[in-house]
Amino acid sequence: MALRGVEVDREWVGARASMVLTFAVAVLSVATGIANISSTPSGPLVQYVPELVQQTVGFTGALTGFLMLGSALGLRSGLRAAWTSTVVLLPVTAAQGLLQASVYSFPLVVLSTVSLPVVLLNRGRFTRDLDLTTTQLAAVVSLVGAQLYGTAGTYALREEFNNVQSLTDAYWYTIVTGSTVGYGDITPATDRAALFAISVLLVNVAAFAVALGVLLTPAIEARLSKALGKMTESQLDLLDDHILVLGYGELTEPILEELDERAEFLIVTLESERARLLSDRGYSVLTGDPSDEDVLRRAKISRARAVVVATNEDAQDALAILTARQLNPEVRIVAAATHRENVNKMRRAGADTVISPATIGGHLLVDSALGSEDSEAIANRLAGEDPDRR
Template identity: 90%
Template sequence: MALGGVHVDREWIGARASVTFTFLVAVLSVATGIANISAAPSGPLVQYVPELVQQTVGFTGALTGFLMLGSAFGLRSGLRSAWVSTIVLLPVTAAQGLLQASVYSYPLVALSAISLPVILLNHGRFTRELDLTATQLAAIVSLVGAQLYGTAGTYALREEFNGVQSLTDAYWYTIVTGSTVGYGDITPASDRASLFAISVLLVNVAAFAVALGVLLTPAIEARLSKALGKMNESQLDLLDDHILVLGYGELTEPILEELDEKTQFLIVTPESERARTLSERGYSVLTGDPSDEEMLEKAKISLARAVVVATNEDAQDALAILTARQLNPEIRIVAAATHRENVNKMKRAGADTVISPTTIGGHLLVESALGGEDSEAIADRILGEDDERNRQR
């Protein structure tokens, strides 16, 4: 991609980069906030920022970092609301870094400034609306309701509690009771207050249990999807500038090993057992027919860099090539033909380059047998192994 005449790798400005930058800003914001809580200000702005502001933004910086983590996970799911929150929070993290008036804050300010244009460039990639289920709504309502119940009730009964004088004290008591920390600084002084404290504990524990179940359910579903060799919608939404590997066969294995070291790729295979095995090895897999239009659209063929087709079934490969070419006329398609007579057929189907491994292997063996260059030397040169050996020498 060219920006202002300068070529920029899409991996640095794509949707995945947006998620990565947001996550890094979040971690750095938390770390910087914690570091600046106890560190003495030492930056060039220290004389212009009041000490109270410096201390305050240390705490708020850490809190903003945790909010940014939530935005990063939302971006990973393709949520539009997460994109909006990230755009709002990035200037906040940069401003907090400046107000912290510390040399530790400079990386946070710089990374926030770099991340903002990347997020803005990908506004069209995060379009999924936040669709809360009934369970998720119940979890939110139960959490908020439990906090309101505990805070309002404790404040109303403040005369019957030791140490409650304000709403802040009442909220503090609700939090430490619901979390079962129980510091002991606030205690009930009557039977009615004790009974109310028990109810606060039960209500908060139940609310947290519901929320925990809501949080764990998507994680369990994602784990099951991975075990079954499937990708969820949020993972598919982040595909960009990737290689599509259509089908799997004996010829595909060395291709995967080579791609794994160089770029992002997605395998589309109809065999569920094979998909599960590949997924367990850490590969991105989509279970489905490689020649199905809907499946290739789901695999984001419109955003893919290239297509690789190399199984042992030339007829199926030709059909997959034909479908891929129809869906994306501009994409580069590379294929391997098991039988030499099928090379031209695959090219007519739409492949840009077709290689016949058996033909190449036969040619190398014949050349070696007739006294030409050794076939192993040729193979080593193709694989770059000669260069590696020369470097080792």
């Protein structure tokens, strides 16, 4: 029971908990910001906060929530930058909740406060660097540069625009022009301003197009990887306390059905077509040789709870067991031997437990033939046909 308690605690405070809590804070922050967008701040800190901050906090909650959604997606990819942004944003969401101080904001304060130590505790789980490609860097620079160009230029030419009096007005005009919304509340009053407006439109549309393409490309690649039965490196990096199923065969199918309801697991198989079919069924699959050291390292065998090896090829299974034992001497390995004479060989290869389905079936059949009334009940329970099975 103590061991089971440890497993539950790890799940509650692990990397997955950090992602779930961050996502929950993000959704709650957006909802709270929308609910309080027209209300007047009345929290305990309002009298100590400048009026400008009070006016701002009413509508920035939703914006912070969307930033938190980005951080949650980054945590899913194991990014250290996402962990840093989450640690920074959680106190911000808590402070916004205090200042908003409505019946909707107090859950946000509590959830943000609870989430922060969990995220801090899992700092070592998010180690991937934000490795931006040249195209991604160009997209970020062009997008930021386009906004700066439009805002600075519009403000510098504010005398030649109708209704531009501040930097906020200039930025507003840049956004509505670049997004092609064009509300018409701000318009150029001279030819020079009109030419500048055209340049702002072209630059911003191009910058948005580049940024959109860069954002969609990784999503398309991830979708293709899933269609081909492959997992991305970011998904593999988040594996923890999982069960590795090495290989796939007739003996593996009932194991997958049992594990699907009880634990997180990853299937490692060399057959790409089989991997694609398993992925279509919603299983996590890594295409590769189950006896290859590099493949098992990518499958995070060092953090696995257990290893299950059960195909119809005892020789390949023994090699997979040997490799798994070398990479993680402490992991529990359970195997199924198709042929009874290979049970001891698999144990010598490193398996902790080896089960021979043929031997078990033979014993049950003999017991039943000799009049045992328990053998059929045992067989039904093993097959999952016992209605009282727990």
